[in-house]
Amino acid sequence: MKSEVIKKVANHGVAWEAGYGYVQAIQVKDTIYLSGQLSHDGEGNFVAAAALDDAGRPADYSQMENQFRQTYVNAKKLLAEFGASLDDVVEEAVFVLDMPAGFAAAAKVRKEMYGRDVPQCASSIFVVSALAQPVQLVEVAFRAVVARP
Template identity: 70%
Template sequence: MTNSNPSKKVENHGVAWERAFGYVQAVQVKDTIYVSGQLSHDDKGNLVAPAELDEGKRPADFSQMESQIRQTYVNAKTLLARYGATLDDVVEETLYVLDVPSAFAAGSKIRKEMYGTDVPQCASNLIGVSALAFPEQIVEITFRAIINRPAD
């Protein structure tokens, strides 16, 4: 990918929707890494733990919330590692979810697991939304991380 601004370091997963929508998964400017909304996909772009849909093409239930949140954090960790960063460098995250109660229950468990502590040291937002990019998707998470080294 051509980067027209040499002060930005960008990263992608290489999934189809990056080109289709026209965006990068993460961008570093100086000491800050901005991570676009992450989904629960594998390295081939297939959704992991997609929600079963009802007749109206809406999630029939939210039992896949924990699995989707876990894979979403894995994908964020992959991107952060490309900058030499970890979840310890995250200062803010926002979870966009279709069902707040199930996301709160699953998120409280998975966040602690992923950050490796009972009180992750970052600001966190949990926001209920009516829809996300794909019908089977029930969670999307954005991240902002600060590192003590500038982009190459």
């Protein structure tokens, strides 16, 4: 008989969770997986939205730092649902629309949010051609490991 894997999930309660059909975070055994986090408030309104050009693309990347900061705030809220924090994060994947601006903003905000010059997690940064929301400049996915539930 196959044993059932116990999963605990958490969401922000924003519309696109049901629309796309996913959970924001899931814990299986001692590992917590956070879906790509965005820069939104509790009602799903985008924080530090990028100004768009006539083609509907970001006109500049000046809001990257502010978007990163809110993205990490949202990740912290989800991790807290599992009794975890950024101290438990072992890996993150950072997605940006522009590498020079994204690298500079991520370097600053990551140090601030983790509270140290060298955050103790593996981190990869990727340039992508687009993200889920037109006003979105950044997205970060996380993996954390905690003592078994």
